[in-house]
Structures are given as structure tokens and as C-alpha cells.
Amino acid sequence: MESLLYLYQYQIQKFVNSSAGSQLGVAYEWKGEDVYHAYLEYPQIAPSGYAVACLFLKAACKADFENAECFAENLMNQDASMARLGMVVVFCMENGRLLKRAFVPNDSACCVRIEYVPDKSNLYTRSKGLIEVGALEKRHVLIVGLGSGGATIAVELAKAGVGNFALVDFDRLELHNIARHIAGVNELGRLKTNIVRDAILGKNPYANISTHPVDIMKDIPLIEQLVSGTDLVIAATDSLPSRYLLNSLIIKHKKTGLFGRAVTRAEGGDVLRVRPGGPCYACLKGSQWYTQEEEITDLRRARETGVIPAYTSEEDADAMVQVGLSTDIAPINTMVVKLAIQELSRGTECLITTLDKELDYDFYMWANRRELHFANWAPFNHNPGRKKPTILQWYGVKFPKSCDCHECRNY
Amino acid sequence: MMTEERLKDEFYLLSQAFSVKQFKLTSNTLTIALQTNSKKIYTVRIDLANHPYEVPKVFITNPKPLLDRSGNPMLDASHPMHTLGGENGCTRICHYGASQWHPGVYLYQVVVKVRVWLEVYENHLKTGYPLDKYLTTAAG
Amino acid sequence: MSFFKKNQSDDCTDVSQVIKDQHDGNRGVELVMNDDGELVAVPASQVDKVDGIKATEIAKKDYYSLL
Numbered sequence: 215m216e217s218l219l220y221l222y223q224y225q226i227q228k229f230v231n232s233s234a235g236s237q238l239g240v241a242y243e244w245k246g247e248d249v250y251h252a253y254l255e256y257p258q259i260a261p262s263g264y265a266v267a268c269l270f271l272k273a274a275c276k277a278d279f280e281n282a283e284c285f286a287e288n289l290m291n292q293d294a295s296m297a298r299l300g301m302v303v304v305f306c307m308e309n310g311r312l313l314k315r316a317f318v319p320n321d322s323a324c325c326v327r328i329e330y331v332p333d334k335s336n337l338y339t340r341s342k343g344l345i346e347v348g349a350l351e352k353r354h355v356l357i358v359g360l361g362s363g364g365a366t367i368a369v370e371l372a373k374a375g376v377g378n379f380a381l382v383d384f385d386r387l388e389l390h391n392i393a394r395h396i397a398g399v400n401e402l403g404r405l406k407t408n409i410v411r412d413a414i415l416g417k418n419p420y421a422n423i424s425t426h427p428v429d430i431m432k433d434i435p436l437i438e439q440l441v442s443g444t445d446l447v448i449a450a451t452d453s454l455p456s457r458y459l460l461n462s463l464i465i466k467h468k469k470t471g472l473f474g475r476a477v478t479r480a481e482g483g484d485v486l487r488v489r490p491g492g493p494c495y496a497c498l499k500g501s502q503w504y505t506q507e508e509e510i511t512d513l514r515r516a517r518e519t520g521v522i523p524a525y526t527s528e529e530d531a532d533a534m535v536q537v538g539l540s541t542d543i544a545p546i547n548t549m550v551v552k553l554a555i556q557e558l559s560r561g562t563e564c565l566i567t568t569l570d571k572e573l574d575y576d577f578y579m580w581a582n583r584r585e586l587h588f589a590n591w592a593p594f595n596h597n598p599g600r601k602k603p604t605i606l607q608w609y610g611v612k613f614p615k616s617c618d619c620h621e622c623r624n625y
Numbered sequence: 626m627m628t629e630e631r632l633k634d635e636f637y638l639l640s641q642a643f644s645v646k647q648f649k650l651t652s653n654t655l656t657i658a659l660q661t662n663s664k665k666i667y668t669v670r671i672d673l674a675n676h677p678y679e680v681p682k683v684f685i686t687n688p689k690p691l692l693d694r695s696g697n698p699m700l701d702a703s704h705p706m707h708t709l710g711g712e713n714g715c716t717r718i719c720h721y722g723a724s725q726w727h728p729g730v731y732l733y734q735v736v737v738k739v740r741v742w743l744e745v746y747e748n749h750l751k752t753g754y755p756l757d758k759y760l761t762t763a764a765g
Numbered sequence: 766m767s768f769f770k771k772n773q774s775d776d777c778t779d780v781s782q783v784i785k786d787q788h789d790g791n792r793g794v795e796l797v798m799n800d801d802g803e804l805v806a807v808p809a810s811q812v813d814k815v816d817g818i819k820a821t822e823i824a825k826k827d828y829y830s831l832l
Contacts, residue, residue: 431675434626455679458728462678499727520680520723524702524709620634621728642818643802660802662776737798737818741784744804747777759781760788 216325217248219301219316222419223330225254229270230305230312241268241301250301250326258419259412266300279306279313286319303328334420351377353558356444358382358430358437358460360406361511362394362540363474363547364450365413369396370551372414376558378422379414380440381407384429390512394540430456438463446557447471448550452512453519458621461495464488465622470557474550476509480538482581482588482605483546487553493576493613496621511537542582549578549608575610582606626675627652638733655732656686661743669739670715677728683739684715691716691746694753705755707742718742780804795819 219241229237241252242263251261252268269286273279282304290296303316316326353376357364360383368379383406387397397409407425414421430437430451441447441463449460449471457473464471468490476483488494513535516522522531556573581588584605592602603609617623627635636650639657648657655671668687675681685691690698690711700711709717720738721730745756783796783806794806797817807815 431679454723454726455675458678459675462728496728499729523704523719523722525704525719619729620631642798647802662780662803733818740798740802740804741780741796744777744780745784748781751778754781759785 215248215323216327217250217318219250219252219303219326219328220331221252221303221328222254223333226305226330227333229254230272230307235272235274237270239268239270241266243300252301252303259415267296267298268301268303269296269299271302271304273304273306276306276308276313279304279315282315283317283319283322286317290319301326331419348375349562350375350555350558353446354378354380354444355446355448355554355558356380356382356440357410357448357450358456359448359450359452360385360410361391361450361452362396362543363476363550364448365396365406365410366544366547367448367450367474367550367554368410369413369417370547371554372417372421374551374555375418377418377420379411380424380426380444381410382426382428382430382437382440383407383410384427390537393537394543430459434459438467441469442467444469446554448554449473450550452515453521455519457495461488462621465490465494465625468625472550472553472557474546476538476543476546478509478586479536480509480542481583481585482579483543484580485546485549485553485578487557487576489557489576490625491615493615494619494622497613497616497619498577509538510535538582545580545582545608549580553578572610575612577611577613579603579609579611580607627673627677631677635732638731639736642733642737650732655736657736659736659740659743661740661747663747665747667743669736671732671735673732676732677730680721680723680726681732681735682709682712683718683720683735684712685718686715689715694750705757706749707756707760776804779806 237254239252239254241250242261242265243250244263251263253261254270269289271282271285273282278285282302286299286302290299299319301316302319303314306313314328316328318324318326355371355376355378357368357379360368360381364383368381372379385406387395387401387404387406387409389402391397392399392402396413397404401409405425405427407427411423411425414423426436426440428436437459441460447460447464447469449457451457451460460471461473465488470490471488473486473488473495474483486495486498510516510521513522513531516535517524517531522534526534552569553573556569581591581603582605584591584593588605590602592604594604594606597604615622632650632652635655639648639650639655643657647659648655653673655673657669657671658666659669660666667685670684670686672682672684690700693699693706698711699706699708699716700714702708702710707719709719711717718739720735720742742756742760745759748754748759749756780796783794786794787796792809795809795812796804797807797812797815797819798804799817805817812819
């Protein structure tokens with residue numbers, strides 16, 4: 215029987231280079247799976263599994279290294295606090311090479327194979343791909359709104375190698391979020407900022423993340439400071455006032471922002487890119503293709519913000535909450551991520567030039583289903599003469615900046 | 626929340642539509658006296674905490690509260706009467722809807738909608754018809 | 766010129782009716798708010814010759830150009 219043990223390389227390096235001959239840590243076992251994760255420091259994200267004491271030892275010589283089981287047995291007999299030791303990891307330097315092995319005390323039948331979670335420089339060396347490893351490491355993204363859009367986008371950007379994040383959302387995870395959010399039932403009640411922080415760290419333990427569980431409408435100096443200090447703003451909030459505020463700050467500080475949303479019951483969605491010199495969110499108002507009929511996913515929030523007016527009955531209000539599927543908002547999230555990577559890659563060698571023409575529009579529209587505003591769109595594979603737009607395809611739109619727009623006319 | 630530039634623009638537009646003696650504008654509040662065709666005068670207060678990003682709250686501070694034709698205070702949210710929940714004894718008017726609002730809407734536009742609302746309110750007092758007989762959306 | 770004959774009609778009722786007519790698509794008459802704050806009804810063909818704010822279009826038009 216073989217067990218698998220994961221150690222964090224940077225923690226082991228610290229231990230080996232220290233003067234300590236031993237250190238007590240903790241190993242978490244995925245119960246029944248014979249998989250352990252052992253730590254010498256408290257982990258950055260809440261670990262999963264059944265916790266057992268884990269002893270880390272430095273053997274002075276090869277003989278001690280090979281007889282560590284006897285040492286552990288004596289220790290457990292002499293020291294009551296060690297009686298329930300669940301794992302022992304032993305190191306020994308021999309001819310400049312670090313030997314390592316692990317065992318479960320009093321279980322000679324169990325073999326333990328050690329794997330490392332590599333340090334920062336090697337984390338993604340096996341995942342060489344379209345984007346050069348480390349290219350986006352210095353980039354910073356501000357994500358405001360960590361619901362089913364913002365949370366997913368954050369994790370995807372972490373996977374792409376973005377190394378710095380500021381996360382903003384005042385809300386906690388509730389039951390109605392579970393169907394579309396990256397978090398599960400075990401995280402109910404947690405602040406969304408903490409959930410997403412942990413999700414990012416799960417992909418990149420070395421990411422720099424600041425969390426801000428605030429309502430930006432009530433702390434404008436803070437959000438202005440965050441906008442001014444970032445490379446890219448992702449506006450994934452569910453309220454129009456907060457988006458208008460972000461729009462103003464993005465323009466003022468000459469940043470680029472991406473605004474993604476789903477409409478009504480996520481039968482479609484769109485993404486707006488606000489960039490210096492271009493049209494802004496306020497310019498979009500009144501455009502013929504733009505509707506303000508947002509998807510309403512949270513009854514309480516809709517009442518608070520006035521999207522559902524106070525005089526609407528409970529029955530009518532309930533009918534207005536129409537939540538689309540997670541797969542319906544996935545294309546919108548994906549487009550935001552693509553545009554984000556394109557923006558963050560500018561000025562680097564890893565800019566994906568084969569997407570330049572496609573990712574140069576101000577506004578992108580997507581229809582999931584032929585319903586409501588998309589009812590007259592052509593079916594996916596039957597569009598004679600291509601006279602109508604079709605569903606399940608992105609359409610890019612360039613539209614002019616409005617010279618009368620109070621928000622951006624001076625910029 | 627309003628920038629200095631926006632405040633100046635708001636003041637300019639209001640002063641084009643109304644006498645400066647009629648209103649007082651600060652970054653937090655607009656207070657304005659409106660007279661209907663019947664020469665009745667109403668005082669209106671508009672709270673500007675998150676202006677121009679959010680629909681501002683509009684209250685009739687005098688008379689306080691407004692009464693309907695049956696003499697009942699208009700302090701509840703009512704779709705037929707185009708009111709939202711009143712505060713501190715003042716009737717609150719429903720003007721722009723959340724989805725209609727954007728930062729390009731200026732306060733004088735809100736005030737004109739209130740002016741229209743007041744006229745239709747007086748019609749309600751006279752005829753008993755609710756305001757939504759005439760106002761298909763928020764006032765105007 | 767105003768369609769409301771003050772001595773013979775009830776202004777608020779007339780004003781309300783104009784608003785309703787506007788929403789029903791009848792744009793023959795427009796409500797304009799004059800300098801005195803009075804809402805007067807003006808034939809649509811003459812609205813552009815009259816000073817004041819078109820009250821019933823206030824929700825539908827952007828007035829950026831006034832700045």
C-alpha cells in the first residue's frame with residue numbers, strides 16, 4: 215500500500231537551512247484516500263482533511279536516516295505528547311544531495327511517496343503554453359464584485375499567471391449563490407473576498423492579494439485609491455450605481471476597465487471595454503443595442519437598490535428574479551478573461567497577436583438562446599445570406615465616444 | 626459624491642429653468658419650491674448622497690405629509706400613486722426608475738418630473754383618479 | 766398660446782390629460798414649462814417657437830447640449 219505525501223518546497227528549504235534538528239508540524243489526510251499534505255507553517259488557505267501530528271527530522275548521518283523508525287518509536291514511548299504521531303518525515307544531506315523519506319509510525323506495511331509543491335519559480339514550468347510563464351506575474355488586477363462572474367474571472371486570471379490582485383465585495387456567500395459560484399456549501403457564510411482569495415492561492419500560493427470587504431459606494435476614497443494603483447479593473451458588480459462610479463474613476467485615472475453582465479435570464483450578455491480615449495459606460499446609454507434589463511439574481515439586493523421598486527408585491531418581485539444557468543454566464547466570463555489577458559499582455563512579447571483583430575472592439579454581445587431581445591436572431595446553423603445575427607456567437611461592436619457624455623467628454 | 630464641476634453644471638441648469646431664489650443646492654441636498662398651475666406651493670427636497678450615480682431620493686417636505694383625496698397620508702409605497710416609502714413623515718416620490726437612471730440625468734430633469742407629478746397629484750385630489758391613470762411610467 | 770383656458774377649465778385635469786395623451790402616442794399637443802414654472806399646452810407645430818422646457822419629453826431626451 216502506498217501513501218502520497220505532499221510537502222511545500224519553500225517550507226522544507228527553510229527547515230533544512232535552519233539549525234533545528236526537528237520540528238513538529240501537521241499533516242492533513244484526505245480520509246480514506248491515503249493522500250497527505252504536510253505543513254511546517256500554518257497553511258495560507260484552510261486545509262482539508264483529517265489532521266495528524268507530523269514530525270520533521272534532520273538525521274545527522276545516513277545510519278540515523280535509515281533507522282528513523284526506531285527513533286520515532288522511542289520518542290512516542292517517552293513523550294506522551296508524541297504518542298499520536300501520524301507521520302514522520304526525515305531528511306539527510308549526503309554528498310551535497312538532500313535525501314528524504316517518510317513513514318507512518320508503527321505501520322511498516324505502508325510506503326510513503328513524497329512529492330513537492332514547488333516554489334514560486336517552478337510552479338508553472340510544466341504548463342508552458344500560449345503565455346510565457348511569469349509574463350503576467352507583475353500585473354495587478356482589481357476585481358470589484360465577486361459573485362458568479364467576478365470570482366470565476368479571478369481564478370482564471372490566476373491560472374493565466376496574474377500575480378497581484380485586489381478583491382472587493384462586501385457580501386457573504388449565501389445559499390442562492392451556490393448554483394453558480396465557485397464556492398460550495400462548506401463555505402456558506404464566508405466573506406466572498408476570503409473565498410476568492412483562497413481560490414486564487416489554491417492556484418498560485420505566491421500571489422499577492424489584498425481583500426476589501428466594503429461597499430464601494432460608502433468608501434469612495436478607498437476604491438479610488440485601488441483604481442489608481444491597478445493595471446486593469448474588472449467591474450463585476452450587480453448594481454448600476456457602483457458601475458457608474460467605477461466608470462468615472464476608470465476615466466479619471468486613465469485606466470482600462472471591463473464591464474461584463476448577463477441580461478434578464480442570462481439569455482444573453484455583453485462585455486464593454488472602457489479604455490482611455492474611447493467610449494465609456496455612460497456613452498452606452500441610449501445606444502440601440504443596449505438594454506438595461508439586467509439579470510436579477512438576488513431579491514434582497516434588488517429591493518435595496520431599487521431595481522425592484524418598493525411598491526412591487528412579493529409575488530411579482532419573486533417572479534422578477536430569474537437566474538440563468540452557470541453555463542449561460544460562462545461565455546461572458548471567458549470573454550472578460552480573454553480581453554483582460556490581452557490588455558495585461560500589451561507591451562510584452564506574449565501578446566496574442568492572432569487575436570488582435572477580434573479583441574479590438576469596444577463592446578461584445580452574446581446570445582445564449584433565441585428569447586426576448588434575441589428572439590428574432592437566426593438559428594445557429596441556419597442563417598441564409600447571413601442577414602441576421604445568430605446565437606452562440608460573439609459580435610464585436612465599435613461605437614463612437616459620445617461628445618456630449620458628461621463622464622468622458624473632457625478625457 | 627458630486628464633483629465641483631458637476632455641482633456647477635447642476636446649478637447652471639437649474640438656474641436656467643428656475644429662479645435662483647426658488648432653490649438651494651449643496652453637494653448633499655437640493656431644496657426647491659415648486660408652484661403648480663393652481664398656484665399651490667410645494668417644497669421638495671432631493672437627497673444627493675450618491676448623485677449622479679444613483680437615483681436620488683425625492684421628498685415633498687411641505688405639505689408634510691401629502692394627503693390623498695381620502696385624507697390618508699401618502700407615506701406608503703404605491704404603484705398607482707407613484708410613491709415610494711416615505712421617511713420622517715415626508716412623502717417620497719417615484720420619479721426615474723433604477724434602470725432608466727444614468728449619470729447623464731441632471732437634477733433639473735428630476736425637478737421637472739416632480740413638477741409634472743404634482744400637477745397629476747392635484748388632479749387626483751380633484752377627481753380621485755390615481756396618478757397611474759396618467760403616468761404610464763415614473764412621472765413623465 | 767395655451768390650450769388651457771384658465772377661466773373655463775381645470776388646469777391640473779387638463780395637464781394630466783395631455784400627459785396621458787402623450788403616452789398614448791398622441792403628440793398633437795406638448796406640455797411646456799415656462800419661465801414662471803407654469804405648465805402650458807402648446808400645439809406640437811409651435812413648440813419650437815416657444816421658450817421653455819418640454820415637460821413630457823424630459824424622461825426621453827438627453828440634455829447634454831444645454832451645457
